[in-house]
Amino acid sequence: MDNSSRGSSMPLSLKLAIRNVFRNRRRTLITLATMAFGATAIVLFGGFVHFMFLSVRESAIHSQLGHIQLYKTGFSEKGSIAPFDYMIANYAEIRALIMQIPHVQDVMPRLGFSGLISTGETTTSFVGAGVHPESEAHLASFTQIVDGQDLSRHAPRGILLGLGLARGLGVRPGDELTLLTTTRAGAFNALAVQVRGIWQSGEKAYDDRMLKAPLPDIQRLLDNEGEVQSIVILLEKTEHTAAVKAQLATLLHEHHFDLEMRTWDDLAIRYHQVRQLFTNMFRVMTLIVSMVVTLGIANTMLMAIFERTREIGTIMALGTRRRGVITLFVMEGGVLGVLGGVLGIVLGIALAKLISAYGIPMPPPPGSNVALWPRSWSSPRSYGRLLRWPS
Numbered sequence: 001m002d003n004s005s006r007g008s009s010m011p012l013s014l015k016l017a018i019r020n021v022f023r024n025r026r027r028t029l030i031t032l033a034t035m036a037f038g039a040t041a042i043v044l045f046g047g048f049v050h051f052m053f054l055s056v057r058e059s060a061i062h063s064q065l066g067h068i069q070l071y072k073t074g075f076s077e078k079g080s081i082a083p084f085d086y087m088i089a090n091y092a093e094i095r096a097l098i099m100q101i102p103h104v105q106d107v108m109p110r111l112g113f114s115g116l117i118s119t120g121e122t123t124t125s126f127v128g129a130g131v132h133p134e135s136e137a138h139l140a141s142f143t144q145i146v147d148g149q150d151l152s153r154h155a156p157r158g159i160l161l162g163l164g165l166a167r168g169l170g171v172r173p174g175d176e177l178t179l180l181t182t183t184r185a186g187a188f189n190a191l192a193v194q195v196r197g198i199w200q201s202g203e204k205a206y207d208d209r210m211l212k213a214p215l216p217d218i219q220r221l222l223d224n225e226g227e228v229q230s231i232v233i234l235l236e237k238t239e240h241t242a243a244v245k246a247q248l249a250t251l252l253h254e255h256h257f258d259l260e261m262r263t264w265d266d267l268a269i270r271y272h273q274v275r276q277l278f279t280n281m282f283r284v285m286t287l288i289v290s291m292v293v294t295l296g297i298a299n300t301m302l303m304a305i306f307e308r309t310r311e312i313g314t315i316m317a318l319g320t321r322r323r324g325v326i327t328l329f330v331m332e333g334g335v336l337g338v339l340g341g342v343l344g345i346v347l348g349i350a351l352a353k354l355i356s357a358y359g360i361p362m363p364p365p366p367g368s369n370v371a372l373w374p375r376s377w378s379s380p381r382s383y384g385r386l387l388r389w390p391s
Helices: 001-020 026-066 093-097 135-137 163-169 215-221 236-253 269-307 308-316 322-358 380-387
Strands: 068-072 103-116 123-130 144-148 157-162 176-182 188-200 211-213 230-235 259-263
Touching: 001 322, 026 236, 026 269, 026 322, 068 215, 068 236, 093 230, 093 236, 103 135, 103 215, 103 380, 123 215, 135 176, 135 230, 157 163, 163 188, 188 215, 211 215, 230 236, 236 259, 269 308, 269 322, 308 322
Parallel strands: 123 211, 157 188
Antiparallel strands: 068 230, 068 259, 103 123, 103 176, 103 230, 144 188, 157 211, 176 188
């Protein structure tokens, strides 16, 4: 056989494979429908999972974490035991330098504290943060003020309560409360405050215990004026985190700031839990659908072989080798796979775009108190990351 005939054998084999696939159109259409359904399901569920990842990530960033947080070196290890030993005194200087880094949108201080909160009749524990009202409102774009107003520097001693904490205390905006905590020296101190608003972040555990108050009020309450516990950095986009982190590390080193840095990825524990759960679900679903589709193709090919026994004998009698016959049937299976896969992907992307336009309301996921309105995103890169097994 010369080179020209060899070169023309593949197109002829492919042509024969395509013609043989559509010999029994009814069976072929059923097989294609099965494959298309499987591929569509994978595309839609993969899009939903990708949306879930983005939603949980951005919710964590834009409700409490920010993109990057700075602490005094050693705070991560011992800050919970001796928080006043790890305070940042030169916040204004650090903020001015960080704001010069490209893609930094805002920089804000925080002073964490905890204690008891009382209405006079009901007392419970809380975790709180002294914040800069305007900057915190800029950061918390994913939180919703469900009653009352946001914090304001023109409303001293006004506080924001998480929805669960407010319900537990049975209070509304305008009600008076008392905060009780310990100062830097270890003495007890109290502050009379007024509920200015009630917010909902979407994370139930956070809303059940958290309150926010203007930073100057909390600094006076803790006898810790002029110092903050952490610096929160908000970026223009989450994708800029790695680049800004590298520039920030250089800046901290050049100015000899004794600070440690943690990104949202280090702090978002719930995000990683949700990601692991849904990634495993997606992999299992993909495996099951792949098995069903493979069995469907195998069944179709076996039926084709049994029906064409005489034809196989004839073409082998004409000089076709066994390898050629096997190649022909493999190519028929490949044609079926490609057609079904392409049909399913096209249909899946079309449905994903439709869902993106209208959305489907869903109940709150575990640990959340806000319903979702998913938009199914069809990103091939996201499917690759979902299907990549951990090393």
